[in-house]
Amino acid sequence: MAAFLASCGIEGQSQDADSEENAGLTTDQVNGTLNFANWPLYIDRAKGENPTLIDFTEATDIEVNYDEVIQANDSFFGTIREPLANGDPIDYDLIVVTDWLIARMGRLGYLEELDHSKLGNFDANAGAIYKDPNYDPGNTYSIPWQSGITGIAYNRALTGRDFTSMSDLFDTEFAGKIGMFTEMRDTISLMLLLNGVELDSATIEDVEEVQQQLLQQVDDGIVRQYYGNEYADALAREDIVATIAWSGDVIQLTLDNPDLRFVVPDDGGILWVDNMAIPQNAVNPIDAHEFMNFVYQPDIAAQIVGWVNYICPVPDAQEILADTKGYKPVAESPLVFPTPEMETKLHRYKVLDEDEEQEWNDLFQQVLQG
Amino acid sequence: MREKRRRRVAYFLILPGVAFLTVFFVVPMFTMLSTSFQEGTFEGGFTFTGHWQNYTESFAAFDTQIYRSLLYGLIVTVATLLISFPMVYWIAFRGGRRKNLYLLLLLLPFFTPFIIRTLAWKQILADNGILLGSLKNAGLVPEDLQLLATSTAVLGGLIYNFLPFMALPLYVALERLDHSLLDAASDLYSTRRQAFFKVTLPLAMPGVFAGSLLTFIPSVGDFINAELLGSVNTTMIGNVIQREFQTNLDFPTGSALSFVLMIGILVGVFLYARALGTEDLTG
Numbered sequence: 076m077a078a079f080l081a082s083c084g085i086e087g088q089s090q091d092a093d094s095e096e097n098a099g100l101t102t103d104q105v106n107g108t109l110n111f112a113n114w115p116l117y118i119d120r121a122k123g124e125n126p127t128l129i130d131f132t133e134a135t136d137i138e139v140n141y142d143e144v145i146q147a148n149d150s151f152f153g154t155i156r157e158p159l160a161n162g163d164p165i166d167y168d169l170i171v172v173t174d175w176l177i178a179r180m181g182r183l184g185y186l187e188e189l190d191h192s193k194l195g196n197f198d199a200n201a202g203a204i205y206k207d208p209n210y211d212p213g214n215t216y217s218i219p220w221q222s223g224i225t226g227i228a229y230n231r232a233l234t235g236r237d238f239t240s241m242s243d244l245f246d247t248e249f250a251g252k253i254g255m256f257t258e259m260r261d262t263i264s265l266m267l268l269l270n271g272v273e274l275d276s277a278t279i280e281d282v283e284e285v286q287q288q289l290l291q292q293v294d295d296g297i298v299r300q301y302y303g304n305e306y307a308d309a310l311a312r313e314d315i316v317a318t319i320a321w322s323g324d325v326i327q328l329t330l331d332n333p334d335l336r337f338v339v340p341d342d343g344g345i346l347w348v349d350n351m352a353i354p355q356n357a358v359n360p361i362d363a364h365e366f367m368n369f370v371y372q373p374d375i376a377a378q379i380v381g382w383v384n385y386i387c388p389v390p391d392a393q394e395i396l397a398d399t400k401g402y403k404p405v406a407e408s409p410l411v412f413p414t415p416e417m418e419t420k421l422h423r424y425k426v427l428d429e430d431e432e433q434e435w436n437d438l439f440q441q442v443l444q445g
Numbered sequence: 446m447r448e449k450r451r452r453r454v455a456y457f458l459i460l461p462g463v464a465f466l467t468v469f470f471v472v473p474m475f476t477m478l479s480t481s482f483q484e485g486t487f488e489g490g491f492t493f494t495g496h497w498q499n500y501t502e503s504f505a506a507f508d509t510q511i512y513r514s515l516l517y518g519l520i521v522t523v524a525t526l527l528i529s530f531p532m533v534y535w536i537a538f539r540g541g542r543r544k545n546l547y548l549l550l551l552l553l554p555f556f557t558p559f560i561i562r563t564l565a566w567k568q569i570l571a572d573n574g575i576l577l578g579s580l581k582n583a584g585l586v587p588e589d590l591q592l593l594a595t596s597t598a599v600l601g602g603l604i605y606n607f608l609p610f611m612a613l614p615l616y617v618a619l620e621r622l623d624h625s626l627l628d629a630a631s632d633l634y635s636t637r638r639q640a641f642f643k644v645t646l647p648l649a650m651p652g653v654f655a656g657s658l659l660t661f662i663p664s665v666g667d668f669i670n671a672e673l674l675g676s677v678n679t680t681m682i683g684n685v686i687q688r689e690f691q692t693n694l695d696f697p698t699g700s701a702l703s704f705v706l707m708i709g710i711l712v713g714v715f716l717y718a719r720a721l722g723t724e725d726l727t728g
Contacts, residue, residue, distance in 0.1 A: 153691045183488060195551045251591065259692075293677050300676045312571045314593060317490060429488050436693045444510055445677035 078417055081239060099163070099361040100169070100187060101328075108138050109362040112151075112167040114349070115143045117221065119382035127379055131369050137362045145301060148176045159185040159355060168359040169366060174210040174348045175260055177217045178426050186216040187353040193364040194218065196371035205388045208348065209275075210426050217350035218367055220321070221385035224337075224410065224421065225261045225345040228310060228320030232334040238317055240340050241269040245288075250296045254309055254318030255289070257301045259439040260424045261345060262289070268343035276427045282438055289442045310335065322410040324386035337410060339420045346386075346413075346421040381405055386413065481700035491696060499701035507685050507702060514682040515709055517596075518665035522611070522657050528604070529656075530613035530649075537619035548616065555609055563673050566602055567593065570674070594676035602670035608662065611656035618652025619645075643664045654721060662710055682706050 118125050118141070128139045145151040151172065155165045159180075172180070180186050191198065197218050205219045229238045234249065244253050256262045265283040267277050292298055299315050307324045309315045311332065325337035353363045370376060376389035377396045384405060387393075396406035405411055413421070427435060481499055485491035504511070508652045536547045569576050569590040573725065580586045622645065630640040668683030675681075682702065689699035 149692045251589075279617060298677065299591075308567075312573065314572045314591075429486055433486065433693065433695070436695075440685075440693065441506075443677060443688070444507065444680045 105361050106359045109165045110140045111169045112142050112144050113171045114145045148173050164356040165354050168357040169363040171220045171349050177350050178210040181216045194368050196368045200371050200389045202390045217352040219348045219388040220351045222348040223385045224322040226339045228325045229317035229335050230334050230338050233316040240342050241265050251299050252316040253297050254306050254315040255301050256319045257303050264345050274422050286438045326384040343422050386388050477700045482694050483697045499697045500708035503698045503701045506700045510682045510685050514665045518661045521664040522661045524604045525608050525611035525660050533612050533616040596679045598674040599671050599679045602674045603664050610659040614655035615652040622648050672690045
């Protein structure tokens with residue numbers, strides 16, 4: 076029995092890095108098709124169509140199959156993990172995932188190395204903070220799509236005061252009305268910053284301390300729920316008065332409710348980056364490069380960010396938006412084009428190795444399970 | 446000769462079912478059983494080491510969620526039974542020619558997908574939503590009452606979602622009940638109450654049993670209701686397993702927990718079958 080069971084062991088999930096390099100891209104030709112997996116509401120839209128995709132097809136003759144299939148990094152990774160581990164192509168030539176998942180997928184050999192000779196616009200137009208990031212040195216596997224800030228959103232009318240720190244989310248006055256995030260990295264990193272810990276040098280003891288604080292917060296009945304994307308609905312419905320939040324969501328929410336505010340905590344906020352990357356053995360890798368290069372033209376970048384309102388990796392887009400009728404507020408919003416003063420308060424997630432990731436996840440899981 | 450051929454035909458008939466279950470149930474079960482005794486990491490690969498501690502460790506870590514899930518499953522089973530019995534009794538005995546229409550009405554909400562219905566409850570139960578908002582405005586409930594993110598909401602969602610799984614088997618049992626037995630009971634001077642407890646209820650037991658299994662088993666393992674309507678303190682074992690597989694990528698722990706859950710359910714069902722007595726269940 077044991078022998079039989081042993082025979083169905085699970086192979087190592089990591090692809091052999093050497094064979095990967097030798098294999099290279101599946102083609103060096105433009106095939107005329109691009110299968111693009113992205114998150115919902117994450118590209119400009121007008122009259123039921125996506126102007127940027129139309130412009131791209133007009134400019135390059137590449138048809139785009141655009142699929143808003145990614146709801147969360149974890150669950151999306153869960154759906155593509157199996158074929159990637161087997162070395163099979165997935166259904167997409169281009170995916171958008173968050174920085175830490177880029178680091179993991181790069182480490183596993185699940186991503187194609189980018190050919191930067193085809194990405195001239197990125198080199199010319201990307202902001203300095205987007206080049207050579209800690210999660211993907213040299214932009215080997217990825218270049219940014221949009222980025223955002225993890226901070227605090229609150230309903231000024233219901234709180235009656237301004238929130239400036241993560242410690243405000245521990246105020247018993249708002250018991251049962253506070254939201255936290257199921258994204259381990261966001262919640263833990265903000266708490267580490269509250270405790271004055273430099274993220275890059277955070278140790279497991281630091282995280283254990285955070286865990287105790289979070290467990291206490293639940294015990295005290297302060298937390299209503301740990302939310303994923305649906306925190307925005309809860310905030311809009313006034314089920315919660317304050318929560319950890321992503322900048323781009325709040326900009327859109329404030330259009331409906333001016334009482335909603337977003338703040339980068341004085342203790343520090345997180346700048347995270349969603350990146351475009353090409354899964355290994357993608358069928359149309361050159362088409363994907365064409366698209367990546369295309370969206371780094373300032374006018375296209377402006378068109379996208381003018382609609383999605385996250386943070387644009389192309390600084391020149393700000394001027395273009397400022398000159399475009401109706402887009403002045405976006406161009407002036409520090410949540411789309413952060414001010415230098417805000418940038419000093421922003422930190423990046425620590426890049427976790429596999430053991431750390433498991434330990435942090437285990438500690439955080441205990442908080443989530445009550 | 447003919448006997449032999451008939452038997453061969455019988456085997457032939459069960460072949461598709463057996464093949465299907467082998468490929469999609471038995472084989473995956475073995476893979477999972479093997480995984481539950483493995484050690485390692487996602488990136489480095491998992492290897493079979495007979496690491497049975499996966500069971501003891503994961504049970505120790507998540508016993509609260511396992512007991513909570515079994516308790517929720519029990520509450521859901523009893524509640525759906527109490528709610529659906531009078532309803533389908535009425536349909537089966539008093540429904541007349543409109544029986545099928547009433548059954549259709551009972552099932553109508555379930556033409557909408559599970560997730561959509563549960564999300565709808567989220568809107569309905571919001572602190573200032575259609576239900577609580579109106580009750581609060583009318584001053585009928587305290588201003589700070591909340592249902593979402595409580596066990597009430599999770600249990601409500603589970604009971605609502607699993608109601609048909611109890612109602613339909615019960616209906617089938619009551620529908621085929623021979624009414625002349627009830628006439629006979631009253632001819633023999635039984636009161637209606639006695640007839641119900643001595644005739645109707647025992648004959649409905651196969652339906653109760655089937656309905657209980659169909660309700661209890663999936664509700665114990667459910668994670669959608671706890672995910673959408675619950676909070677940290679209503680986490681069920683399904684949520685833990687889902688997170689172990691999808692977020693933490695700790696397949697051995699997830700597999701071990703799945704087997705612990707399966708064993709828990711089997712024990713529960715076994716005790717239940719014993720308590721009811723097997724001869725009652727063959728109808």
